[in-house]
Structure formats: C-alpha cells, structure tokens
Amino acid sequence: MNLVPYSNLKPKNLEVLLFVARLLAYLGYFFFSLSLVLFLAVIFDYFSLSDPVHVKGSLALSYQPSLFHGFIAGFLNIGLAFLMLIISSLCAALVSWEASLPNTNHQIT
Numbered sequence: 001m002n003l004v005p006y007s008n009l010k011p012k013n014l015e016v017l018l019f020v021a022r023l024l025a026y027l028g029y030f031f032f033s034l035s036l037v038l039f040l041a042v043i044f045d046y047f048s049l050s051d052p053v054h055v056k057g058s059l060a061l062s063y064q065p066s067l068f069h070g071f072i073a074g075f076l077n078i079g080l081a082f083l084m085l086i087i088s089s090l091c092a093a094l095v096s097w098e099a100s101l102p103n104t105n106h107q108i109t
Contacts, residue, residue: 032081
C-alpha cells in the first residue's frame with residue numbers, strides 16, 4: 001500500500017509543483033485529523049464532570065468557554081484542511097495535464 005498522494009503522476013518539468021501538491025495534501029490530512037481530535041476533546045470535556053458553582057443559593061455548573069473555542073477551532077481546521085486539499089488537487093491536476101501533453105521537440109536545423 002502506497003501512502004504517497006498522487007503517486008502515479010510522472011511529471012516532465014513540474015517536479016516542484018508535484019512536491020508542493022503532496023506537501024499540501026499531507027498538511028490537509030494533518031489539519032483534518034487535528035480537527036477530529038479537537039471535536040473529540042470538546043465532546044469529552046462537555047461530558048466530564050465539572051465542579052459545581054454556588055450562585056445565590058442554587059447549584060449551577062460552571063461556564064466552560066473552552067467548549068465554544070474548541071468547536072470554532074475545529075471548524076476552522078476543517079475549512080483549512082479542505083482548502084489545502086482543493087489547492088493540492090488543482091496542483092496535481094496541472095501536473096497531470098502537463099504530463100499528458102505530447103513531447104514535441106522543435107529543433108531548428
């Protein structure tokens with residue numbers, strides 16, 4: 001099993017662009033997995049027991065602003081991951097298009 005994205009592309013002149021496409025794909029996978037970890041951490045933090053707070057004679061749970069910030073960070077990471085994967089796919093499509101062009105060497109004699 002080959003874990004290199006776009007492993008079947010054979011560029012003629014755009015090796016650097018293929019490297020950038022692979023790097024962006026790896027970063028996109030990283031940010032997507034980071035967002036999943038953030039969502040799981042927020043869900044775990046939500047269901048964990050928090051210390052009760054006494055408010056004017058009644059018992060209430062404390063406000064946890066980290067939950068809201070965790071969800072916002074998770075959604076931003078998902079958006080960033082999709083953006084990187086889209087740009088990576090466009091770069092790979094350009095490399096694929098360049099590789100499919102016929103090789104015509106125009107020699108002046």
